[in-house]
Amino acid sequence: MNLKHTLALLLSITVGLTSARNVTGIDTPEAAQTTQGRSAATCGDPADALPLYRFLTGTGAEYIYFADLPIVQTQAAAKGWTFQGVAALVFTTQEVSTVPLYGLLHTGDESLYVADTTELANALDGGYVLSGEPLVYIYPTQICGSVPFYYLTNAAKNSNFYTAVESERLDFINNQGYTDVNVAGYVLPLGCSQCS
Secondary structure, three states: OOHHHHHHHHHHHHHHHHHHHHOOOOOOHHHHHHHHHOOOOOOOOHHHOEEEEEEEOOOOOOEEEEOOHHHHHHHHHHHOOEEEEEEEEEEOOOOOOOEEEEEEEEHHHEEEEEOOHHHHHHHHHOOOEEOOOOOEEEEOOOOOOOEEEEEEEEOOOOEEEEEOOHHHHHHHHHHOOOEEEEEEEEEEOOOOOOOO
């Protein structure tokens, strides 16, 4: 797939997810009641959630994640990344009850994504370097309709993989040599417009 087709695909996915995310269905009293029932004290606004894009690096061994579409558009072709899809819906600014998810890099371009402060400290002590500000914001526990964002690793490939899709997690474990490490945090599933 050439760059023009990849960017067109990304744009159509983003538009589709944005449209799906903004359809709230508050046309009925029951739907309005459900939305009002979402606790502003505990849940971020799902209408603010954006796609977290997953790419495979040019080496074909490492998966990287971005929520910033302009970065994706400018860097993907230049670096030879292959678009893998949308991994989840996340927040790009801190919402109620969310915590930062940091991206880190290690020698050989191994990427690691952590939200837990103890894991972050251990990674920094282990030679990882922060790649900048928080990548995105996610929930630290399973609340507000969120789902696990699974962290898997393949030691032989020096590769880490993250997914919110159980069938994809099982495929990577059963067919691609990855093992579970933990749940990196909790994200909104694709198509979530009223998670509460």
